[in-house]
Amino acid sequence: MDLAYTPEQDAFRAEVRAWLEAHVPATPLEHFDATREGFEAHRDWERTLKSGDWGMVTWPREYGGRGLDLIQWLIFEEEYYRAGAPGRVNQNGIFLLGPTLIEFGTPEQKGRFLPAMASGEEIWAQAWSEPQAGSDLAGVRATAVREGDEYVLNGHKIWSSRAVFADWAFGLFREPGTERHKGLSLIFFPLDAPGVTVNAIQKINGHAGFAEIFLEDVRVPAFNRLGDEGQGWHICMATAGFERGLMLRSPARYQVAAAKLAALYKQHENSVDPAIRNDVVRAFMNAEAYALSIYSTASKLMAGAKIGPEASTNKIFWSELDIHLHQTALAILGPRAELLPTAPDAGDVGDWLDDYIFALAGPIYAGSNEIQRNIIAERMLGLPR
Amino acid sequence: MNFTYTEEQLMFAETARTLLTDTCTPAHLREMMARGEARDDTRWNAIVETGLTLVLLPEAAGGLDLAEVDFAPIAEAAGYAGLPEPLVESAGVAAPLLAAIAPDHDVLTDPSATIAIQHPLNPFVADADTATVLILRHENETHVVAASAVSLTREESIDPFRRLFRVDWSPTAETRVEADQAGWDLALDRAALFAAAQGLGLAQRAIDLAVDYAKERTQFGKPIGSYQAVKHHLASAQVAVEFARPVVQAAAAAIGRQDDHARARVSHAKLVALEAADQAGRSSIQVHGAMGYSWEVDVHFFLKRAMALTYAWGDPAFHRARVAERLFRHPAGPDQLFAHEAA
Numbered sequence: 001m002d003l004a005y006t007p008e009q010d011a012f013r014a015e016v017r018a019w020l021e022a023h024v025p026a027t028p029l030e031h032f033d034a035t036r037e038g039f040e041a042h043r044d045w046e047r048t049l050k051s052g053d054w055g056m057v058t059w060p061r062e063y064g065g066r067g068l069d070l071i072q073w074l075i076f077e078e079e080y081y082r083a084g085a086p087g088r089v090n091q092n093g094i095f096l097l098g099p100t101l102i103e104f105g106t107p108e109q110k111g112r113f114l115p116a117m118a119s120g121e122e123i124w125a126q127a128w129s130e131p132q133a134g135s136d137l138a139g140v141r142a143t144a145v146r147e148g149d150e151y152v153l154n155g156h157k158i159w160s161s162r163a164v165f166a167d168w169a170f171g172l173f174r175e176p177g178t179e180r181h182k183g184l185s186l187i188f189f190p191l192d193a194p195g196v197t198v199n200a201i202q203k204i205n206g207h208a209g210f211a212e213i214f215l216e217d218v219r220v221p222a223f224n225r226l227g228d229e230g231q232g233w234h235i236c237m238a239t240a241g242f243e244r245g246l247m248l249r250s251p252a253r254y255q256v257a258a259a260k261l262a263a264l265y266k267q268h269e270n271s272v273d274p275a276i277r278n279d280v281v282r283a284f285m286n287a288e289a290y291a292l293s294i295y296s297t298a299s300k301l302m303a304g305a306k307i308g309p310e311a312s313t314n315k316i317f318w319s320e321l322d323i324h325l326h327q328t329a330l331a332i333l334g335p336r337a338e339l340l341p342t343a344p345d346a347g348d349v350g351d352w353l354d355d356y357i358f359a360l361a362g363p364i365y366a367g368s369n370e371i372q373r374n375i376i377a378e379r380m381l382g383l384p385r
Numbered sequence: 386m387n388f389t390y391t392e393e394q395l396m397f398a399e400t401a402r403t404l405l406t407d408t409c410t411p412a413h414l415r416e417m418m419a420r421g422e423a424r425d426d427t428r429w430n431a432i433v434e435t436g437l438t439l440v441l442l443p444e445a446a447g448g449l450d451l452a453e454v455d456f457a458p459i460a461e462a463a464g465y466a467g468l469p470e471p472l473v474e475s476a477g478v479a480a481p482l483l484a485a486i487a488p489d490h491d492v493l494t495d496p497s498a499t500i501a502i503q504h505p506l507n508p509f510v511a512d513a514d515t516a517t518v519l520i521l522r523h524e525n526e527t528h529v530v531a532a533s534a535v536s537l538t539r540e541e542s543i544d545p546f547r548r549l550f551r552v553d554w555s556p557t558a559e560t561r562v563e564a565d566q567a568g569w570d571l572a573l574d575r576a577a578l579f580a581a582a583q584g585l586g587l588a589q590r591a592i593d594l595a596v597d598y599a600k601e602r603t604q605f606g607k608p609i610g611s612y613q614a615v616k617h618h619l620a621s622a623q624v625a626v627e628f629a630r631p632v633v634q635a636a637a638a639a640i641g642r643q644d645d646h647a648r649a650r651v652s653h654a655k656l657v658a659l660e661a662a663d664q665a666g667r668s669s670i671q672v673h674g675a676m677g678y679s680w681e682v683d684v685h686f687f688l689k690r691a692m693a694l695t696y697a698w699g700d701p702a703f704h705r706a707r708v709a710e711r712l713f714r715h716p717a718g719p720d721q722l723f724a725h726e727a728a
Binding site: 001002003004005006009013071077078079081082251252255256258259262266277278280281284285286288289290291292293295296298299300303310313316317370372373374376377378380381382383384385 | 386387388389390394454592596599600607608610611613615616617619620621623624627628629630631632634635637638639650653656657705708709712713716717718719720721722723
């Protein structure tokens with residue numbers, strides 16, 4: 001146990017910091033879910049990142065990455081959030097599908113999809129849920145019928161993040177006549193393919209952040225299937241593991257927010273309920289605990305361990321700490337907490353409200369916290385189903 | 386940067402865990418309680434023979450000269466077993482302090498002897514009756530006093546295995562020992578850290594007991610552990626344990642620095658590990674239903690120990706204030722997670 005960075009790690013941090021200082025846009029980009037312009041501005045940023053070789057630092061060089069280890073990835077993420085760099089519009093690709101492709105894809109599939117993902121050339125949406133298959137994902141009904149070297153896809157996907165503006169989506173499709181976890185395949189499809197209709201769904205904040213997707217006789221090459229036919233559930237669970245585990249929510253996000261919260265509290269210390277101080281301290285401790293846990297997991301993974309069902313504890317912890325942290329900020333802002341940043345007297349309300357509304361989604365997506373608690377109870381603790 | 390234990394450390398921790406859980410079962414605890422004994426000599430001898438009392442002592446005192454990261458898993462195992470003997474406070478806190486301030490003291494040559502320690506944050510002294518010597522405070526002075534020179538009054542605790550005493554004694558020039566503040570600061574941090582480590586063990590034991598019960602007990606024709614309301618209580622408690630453990634480990638690794646950052650991490654560890662123990666203990670009682678409220682079911686041993694340790698060696702307000710000190714006086718943010726003051 002040695003919780004100090006090596007000189008090489010310190011030098012790497014300095015390198016990341018210098019590059020970001022020179023390249024992060026001075027004014028924040030419009031949100032990628034708000035408008036096509038905002039989305040494309042984020043795609044441009046992904047290109048800029050790639051030009052500095054920062055596209056996806058942990059991936060192998062041959063697939064558009066930099067071949068760095070997980071501690072370097074954490075350092076990169078820390079500097080990224082510290083610099084206030086734009087959100088990663090391709091997170092469904094680089095953090096979810098990418099690691100799964102690296103594990104299950106053929107060399108040809110990796111070569112075809114990963115470099116374009118790392119450069120932002122192709123932005124990915126996820127297409128997990130269907131109207132009748134949410135928490136019970138094994139209830140998906142969309143079908144894939146094999147015809148020669150192609151699949152013909154039909155069905156209705158919903159709550160697909162980024163699908164309004166993205167280029168590609170991945171989802172589970174069923175061989176007709178199969179049930180539940182059997183007969184599912186994970187298949188990629190272009191969102192502009194003939195037969196694909198994408199309808200935007202407004203989020204709670206008014207952004208077109210997700211969509212429903214109708215597929216009518218959409219033809220894709222069999223090349224677009226990840227893993228073996230019928231192996232989709234197994235692969236999908238691995239992807240969900242990445243999502244809940246290390247990649248989806250960088251601790252740095254909360255550490256930056258906790259530091260900002262402490263500064264906000266100091267500014268208003270003399271006018272707010274003194275009891276709020278305990279919540280500010282709590283938010284800081286939560287952010288640090290999450291970060292320490294991720295460092296511990298990263299170290300174990302580097303030593304050859306695998307992420308198991310304990311990944312489900314991460315998702316519960318970060319989603320709950322996120323809400324608590326932002327509620328504390330709103331409590332400090334008091335009667336001004338409800339003001340949008342555009343209100344004439346908004347003052348320093350900043351993004352707290354927007355980020356609080358975003359945090360409310362945390363316990364729902366990537367598998368609801370109720371499902372995560374079932375997983376912990378059944379697979380970590382061994383309670384009966 | 387390496388946040389893992391070595392194979393050797395893991396093996397030593399496993400040895401301690403096996404020894405304590407094998408020799409200190411709830412049945413053993415109940416026999417001791419029935420006999421009214423403070424110490425199980427067979428178990429204590431096994432603990433001493435395994436070297437657990439020597440972990441933090443320097444080689445000069447016949448110790449193993451290991452570090453807090455090595456002792457924390459032993460403290461966790463002591464919590465898991467609900468160990469009645471004062472292994473944690475004597476070998477984890479008092480003995481290394483004595484070795485620092487009175488390296489030639491006779492008691493250090495006897496690995497089976499225990500040392501009790503008083504601290505201004507604790508109104509009473511734990512396990513003073515079985516100690517050979519006591520480290521006591523008189524105003525700002527430190528005194529090392531033989532057991533024969535003190536008079537003890539038992540203060541009954543809700544924890545049937547916690548032996549608290551009011552200590553009456555007279556300071557003399559002979560008992561006085563020079564001890565700097567740094568030594569006492571480290572002793573407090575060790576005590577808080579190892580209380581936190583015990584909290585992890587107490588929490589896991591309470592969860593494990595509830596899991597065993599929830600698999601066996603049936604209602605409405607099914608094991609109660611198959612119901613989500615029951616599952617979610619225990620899953621939430623397990624989440625609390627999972628996010629307390631890395632804090633305890635990081636605190637153990639940082640404790641030697643004795644700066645604001647290290648102190649805050651120790652305090653963070655004590656807060657969250659004992660909160661996890663409290664949450665797990667109460668959830669376990671709830672899952673056990675009326676059985677959980679009975680003397681017959683063992684959960685209360687672990688809940689009561691957690692309760693006692695929550696307020697010993699600095700209560701939650703004391704430790705929150707130390708975290709606040711670090712947060713508001715030093716930069717915070719993702720690049721500050723392992724920050725420390727220049728040596």
